[in-house]
Amino acid sequence: MFIRFALALVLGALLGLERELVGKEEAGVRTTMLVTSGAAIFAMIALTLPYITAATQGALPDAAALNSAFAVIANIVVGIGFLGAGIIIKLNDHPHGVTTAALVWTAAAIGTLVGIGLTQFAFAAAVILAILLYLLRRLNISESLEKNMHSEK
Numbered sequence: 001m002f003i004r005f006a007l008a009l010v011l012g013a014l015l016g017l018e019r020e021l022v023g024k025e026e027a028g029v030r031t032t033m034l035v036t037s038g039a040a041i042f043a044m045i046a047l048t049l050p051y052i053t054a055a056t057q058g059a060l061p062d063a064a065a066l067n068s069a070f071a072v073i074a075n076i077v078v079g080i081g082f083l084g085a086g087i088i089i090k091l092n093d094h095p096h097g098v099t100t101a102a103l104v105w106t107a108a109a110i111g112t113l114v115g116i117g118l119t120q121f122a123f124a125a126a127v128i129l130a131i132l133l134y135l136l137r138r139l140n141i142s143e144s145l146e147k148n149m150h151s152e153k
Contacts, residue, residue, distance in 0.1 A: 012036030036111035043115025
């Protein structure tokens, strides 16, 4: 569990690094570390709760049925969705913070992957996403599209 927790922290920091470097501190390193590690903790709780609550090994199926890991993971998705919604604001008919909110939501998914033990996929996903965030910002694809949309109006 400690290794999974540490990996979730590292992957969260990796995801938040690009945002931090471009001045988007509302979901920088600290926030994404909290989201990934928090999601990992909840996922680990969901997976271990049946073992903790079962009085005997024979009672494990009943405990697992009562403590569904799927429900916990589904609630992570919903809870992070509310957090992300609070990040998005609308200024002059243009939403701001959508990428940041999506990053927070994705960080929770990566933390959940780490929590349930799919660490290789979580690592690959975090690295790929961090690289994509960096490259797409360098290419200014979204800014070019936005300028084209405003010039058409």
